[in-house]
Amino acid sequence: MPTQIAVIGGGAGGVAMCLKLYDQISQKIVNNNSGEVVAEITVFEKAAVVGPGLPYSSPYKCHMLNFPKKIMMGVFDSTALDNAAEPDNGSVEERETIYNSYQETVFPPRHLYGEFLANRAEQVQKAAKKIGVVINFRKGTEVLNVKKLSENQLQLETSTEETFIANYVVLATGHMESSRYRELKGSKGYHHNPFDAKKALESFDPKKDVVIIGTRKTAID
Ligand SMILES: Cc1cc2nc3c(=O)[nH]c(=O)nc-3n(C[C@H](O)[C@H](O)[C@H](O)COP(=O)(O)OP(=O)(O)OC[C@H]3O[C@@H](n4cnc5c(N)ncnc54)[C@H](O)[C@@H]3O)c2cc1C
Known part of the structure; x- marks a missing residue:
């Protein structure tokens, strides 16, 4: 049985979690040619997209990053991922080029960073498949409750009335009102x-x- 990891929230924190898990698992597994699935990461996001979360969803150009883009991108850099990812339709690269093309400013609009995060999410999903890690993005799905069933089993109740059993649950739900x-x-x-x-x-x-x-x-x- 693959290890089941549930990440609640698909904003910057949720995407960062996927990247870190990918990095850690890929260091342990060099080749997984058997096709065996070793871990399944399921990200539950109540919004329709994974990546932007709350801060990077604003469509306004005047809502700019408050750290220089170099620092922001550096946080999410993953050389292993860059080497493993093969964008199959060019869209990931295209969109990243737009982000980089904001040369005139070190503080681009936040929504571009949201797109960058969405690209990172797509990339890590593709790269992870190759080492036997399945990443599922459950968009438009809110987690309503988490119950402890046993020492290593937790049950999630969702807005889609589905119950989901996980071995680990990570809360990446962002800012509270x-x-x-x-x-x-x-x-x-x-x-x-x-x-x-x-x-x-x-x-x-x-x-x-x-x-x-x-x-x-x-x-x-
Ligand atoms: C206005 C604003 C601007 C900011 N600008 C910057 C910046 O320029 N640079 C910087 O470094 N930091 C900035 N921050 C800090 C920011 O909080 C972090 O950069 C980062 O976005 C936080 O990521 P997160 O994943 O924790 O939260 P979020 O990005 O908010 O993501 C949380 C996600 O969880 C989802 N969610 C919540 N509850 C549930 C549930 N029960 N079930 C399913 N999904 C759920 C939400 O829909 C959301 O997508 C800013 C913060 C704010 C509020």
């Missing part, structure tokens, strides 16, 4: 959470005053 001012939720004009940025901005009347509570990165965005 603020627990403050919850009582205002649903009040006209109140936005508890600025994301999804597009939806929030579209609902503002430009003739009215806006109060932003908080002064850091998200407020500046």
